[in-house]
Amino acid sequence: MTDHIISAKSLDLTFTTNDGPVHALRDVNLDIDKGEFVSFIGPSGCGKTTFLRCIAGLEQPTGGALTVNGMTPDEARRARAYGYVFQAAGLYPWRTIAGNIRLPLEIMGFSRAEQSERVQKTLDLVELSGFEKKFPWQLSGGMQQRASIARALAFDADILLMDEPFGALDEIVRDRLNEELLKLWNRTNKTIGFVTHSIPEAVYLSTKIVVMSPRPGRITDIIDSTLPRERPLEIRDSKEFIEIAHRVRDGLRAGHVDD
Amino acid sequence: MRNLGPILTVVAVIVGLWYIACVPMNVQEVLTNAERAGEVVQPEGASTRRDMSRIGLAFSNSDLLGESWSTDRARLPSPHQVVAELWSSTWDEEVNGRRGIVNSGTLSNRSLIYHGWITLGATVVGFLIGSGLGILLAVGIVHSRTMDMSVMPWAIVSQTIPIVALAPMIIVVLYSIGVEGLLPKAVISAYLSFFPVVVGMVKGLRSPDAMQLDLLQTYNASRSQTFWMLRLPSSVPYLFASLKIGIAASLVGAIVGELPVQRGGLGARMLGGSYYGQTEQIWAALFFAAAIAAVLVWFIGWVERRTMKLMGAEA
Incomplete structure (x- = not known):
């Protein structure tokens, strides 16, 4: 079990609400290995974000076992094992771009010199060098999201958890950020968990696609991608790509038939 | 303009x-x-x-x-009568009057500048006490459920008591323990100004959304880090809105505090005017108080603009 970076065994999460229990996750089994890019796809309410939040220790599962780096998610959170990117960039408007990326470093007590060094390094990584003194409102939405990814990368955790990070961006910006994200993943060899609504995005990015369906939230299919690690945008027109996308679509449809 | x-x-x-x-x-x-x-x-x-x-x-x-x-x-004195009174009880009194600062070296006790200065002192001291107390209470309320449940209702009740009724009692009680002069008036000022600061500051400290708080949790940030890095900066715009209300309330408090004491200040001047039917004097003191309030609120606004600029606000 500890061989996997993230391992979930018959994971359950039930929210108690005034209208009775809501089964956000039921019997989720999943292993993620180092360096994998795993996408979670499914309609709203399928528990994909909830599962990501469980991994991050932001939600407590009500049953089953979940380990991150061989620890409980809460221990992993305390050990700062992952960086988390939210749907909204959520940059502090009163901090410059560099100041925002420095935020986790300040909290984690890095030395001043190391803070500056890491800020510069991650800015280069997301191609935002030269914008360190700008305030968030001076940047486009896409650039803000890149800065928020830099913020999650700054302390160099092995795991990057991303909750629909490009959901609020337009298609063109999204394509470019997808391409950049792949490059970044190639260079850093991080393990990435990525929640999305978009089939092409999931297929394009992932080495493993987890298809989920709602009521109760569960996994309906796990697809290991056969696409090569080097992926130009044109790969989306290849036969292989279309076949994988087709299988994802089938998985999503199957989930709905069960309703 | x-x-x-x-x-x-x-x-x-x-x-x-x-x-x-x-x-x-x-x-x-x-x-x-x-x-x-x-x-x-x-x-x-x-x-x-x-x-x-x-x-x-x-x-x-x-x-x-x-x-x-x-x-x-x-x-009802006409506007030009009030303006004339304003002139004669400020510039004219101080520059040409026997007791004015030019001829006697000290401010004349018949001038609005003298009385306004007394009121301003009590206002500023009261405002500092009140807003400081308000901020501390808000921090406590946000961080402790017990304080939220126990302090907030009393803060609200405190504002339902008419200050005109309460002011003489505060003065008398403080006088009986030997406190007089500026401090009792400042206490009344603080009593009026802490409330908007508490309300605004609680709202401001609670303004970060769930995502912002989750983000800090993913960094395993401590409560004090969350406070200094997220809650406090988020509350700044709310704080300044409250401070503007607070400083105006402070001025009212200082004036009300001067009514029962009659040892100078714009409040004493207004009451004196009403004793002797000097309506122009009342109106002139009123306008002078309004001008002081405007300057104080403008000053807070200026500090706000400076601060927000430092905090990267859109120009």
Whole structure:
């Protein structure tokens, strides 16, 4: 079990609400290995974000076992094992771009010199060098999201958890950020968990696609991608790509038939 | 100044209405004086006119109303009388008066500058105490459920007690334990100004959304880090809105605190004016207080703009 970076065994999460229990996750089994890019796809309410939040220790599962780096998610959170990117960039408007990326470093007590060094390094990584003194409102939405990814990368955790990070961006910006994200993943060899609504995005990015369906939230299919690690945008027109996308679509449809 | 036109228009309308209002307000005294001077007034005799409609009287004696804007001790002094009083009790008193700062080296106790200075001192001290206390209470309320449950209701109740009733008691109680002078007035100021600061600051400290708090949790940030890095900076715009209300309330508190003491200050000046029927003096003190309030609120706004600029706000 500890061989996997993230391992979930018959994971359950039930929210108690005034209208009775809501089964956000039921019997989720999943292993993620180092360096994998795993996408979670499914309609709203399928528990994909909830599962990501469980991994991050932001939600407590009500049953089953979940380990991150061989620890409980809460221990992993305390050990700062992952960086988390939210749907909204959520940059502090009163901090410059560099100041925002420095935020986790300040909290984690890095030395001043190391803070500056890491800020510069991650800015280069997301191609935002030269914008360190700008305030968030001076940047486009896409650039803000890149800065928020830099913020999650700054302390160099092995795991990057991303909750629909490009959901609020337009298609063109999204394509470019997808391409950049792949490059970044190639260079850093991080393990990435990525929640999305978009089939092409999931297929394009992932080495493993987890298809989920709602009521109760569960996994309906796990697809290991056969696409090569080097992926130009044109790969989306290849036969292989279309076949994988087709299988994802089938998985999503199957989930709905069960309703 | 692009908005000078609209402001001047509103001022002109108010001044115009004021001059018009002077006629019915002062008609009784004006007609009495005219009758004494030998004019024929309809109907005759001040006592017959006492219960009659002022507007009716003004219409039936429309040729005798010339004094409406210049009577001494008018019920409603006209704007230029108030301006003249403002001038004579500030510049004129200090520069040309026997007791003025030019001739005596100290501020004259008949000048609004002297009284305004006393009020300003109590206002500023009270404001500092009140807003400091307000911020501390808000921090406590946000971080402790017990304080949220116990302090907030009392803060609200405290504001339902009329300050005019409470002020003399505060003064008397503090006097009996040997505290007098500026401090009792400052306490009343603080009492009025802490409340908007508590309310605004609680709201501001709670303004970060769930995502922002989750983000800090993913960094395993401590409570104090969350406070200093997220909650406090988020609360700044709320704080300044509250401080503007707070400083205006402080000034009111200081003036109310001066009413029972009668040892100087704009409050004492207003009450003195009403004892002796010096309505111009009351109005002049009122306008002087309003000017002080405007300057104080402007000053907070200036600090706010500076701070927000430092915090990267859109210019």
